Amino acid sequence: TNPKFNYRRILLKLSGEALMGDEGFGIDPVVLDRMALEIKELIDMGVQVGLVIGGGNLFRGQKLADAGMHRVVGDHMGMLATLMNGLAMRDALARAHVNTRLMSAIPLNGVCDTYNWAEAISLLRSGRVVIFSAGTGNPFFTTDSAACLRGIEIEADVVLKGTKVDGVYSEDPMKNPDAELYSTLDYNDVLEKELKVMDLAAFTLARDHSLPIRVFNMNKPGILKSIVMGDEQGTLICH
Numbered sequence: 001t002n003p004k005f006n007y008r009r010i011l012l013k014l015s016g017e018a019l020m021g022d023e024g025f026g027i028d029p030v031v032l033d034r035m036a037l038e039i040k041e042l043i044d045m046g047v048q049v050g051l052v053i054g055g056g057n058l059f060r061g062q063k064l065a066d067a068g069m070h071r072v073v074g075d076h077m078g079m080l081a082t083l084m085n086g087l088a089m090r091d092a093l094a095r096a097h098v099n100t101r102l103m104s105a106i107p108l109n110g111v112c113d114t115y116n117w118a119e120a121i122s123l124l125r126s127g128r129v130v131i132f133s134a135g136t137g138n139p140f141f142t143t144d145s146a147a148c149l150r151g152i153e154i155e156a157d158v159v160l161k162g163t164k165v166d167g168v169y170s171e172d173p174m175k176n177p178d179a180e181l182y183s184t185l186d187y188n189d190v191l192e193k194e195l196k197v198m199d200l201a202a203f204t205l206a207r208d209h210s211l212p213i214r215v216f217n218m219n220k221p222g223i224l225k226s227i228v229m230g231d232e233q234g235t236l237i238c239h
């Protein structure tokens with residue numbers, strides 16, 4: 001690997017909302033293609049990229065459960081939503097001439113591969129983007145949990161969590177414009193200050209395995225490359 005890079009292998013987590021742009025629902029094809037090109041830049045640099053995409057732009061299990069649906073069924077639908085986003089991203093990457101493998105935690109024969117750890121590692125080593133879809137495959141979890149789980153499994157150097165804001169703030173920056181943006185945080189700072197980074201299951205998994213998390217603004221063009229080149233964008237959470 002190139003010593004100029006900060007990271008040799010990353011786990012990129014994009015929320016479903018990151019794909020919907022200003023549409024409010026679904027997938028904005030312009031945003032999708034821009035993200036595919038940003039990922040391509042990393043692959044062209046020789047960085048190995050695992051990708052977890054959320055599903056919140058299409059379905060959220062909790063929301064359906066609140067309206068009376070069985071939570072488990074809602075979560076199954078949510079996981080299928082992440083798979084739909086994964087299919088869209090695989091297609092966008094293919095059109096950008098990036099070799100990509102879509103794996104799902106829930107087998108879907110004929111549509112994509114089933115998650116396989118050893119195969120994922122081997123594909124990453126050969127420069128394929130591997131998309132890990134259907135979350136963890138279990139209800140009551142989130143795609144942030146999936147990102148940390150897969151990140152630990154593939155021994156990623158970092159989880160890069162792309163969001164709509166610049167990083168982790170002392171308060172909600174939408175509500176308080178004076179909220180402080182943190183550049184680095186310890187895992188315990190996040191827990192003590194009750195900062196919103198990820199749900200607790202995902203976050204403690206990352207902490208227990210010393211997997212660093214960088215939260216950054218995915219809407220800034222070129223940001224992925226600059227982070228990999230060592231630019232301290234957003235907030236880094238580590239020990």
Ligand code: UDP
Pocket residue numbers: 014015016017053054055056057059060061062074075076077078079081082134135136137138139140141142143144145146
């Ligand atoms: N989900 C699940 N198990 C998982 C990952 C996701 O049940 O391991 C379901 C859950 O219903 C969740 C939905 O999939 O609401 C979409 O995932 P998430 O909310 O994490 O997406 P994001 O907020 O990142 O777009």
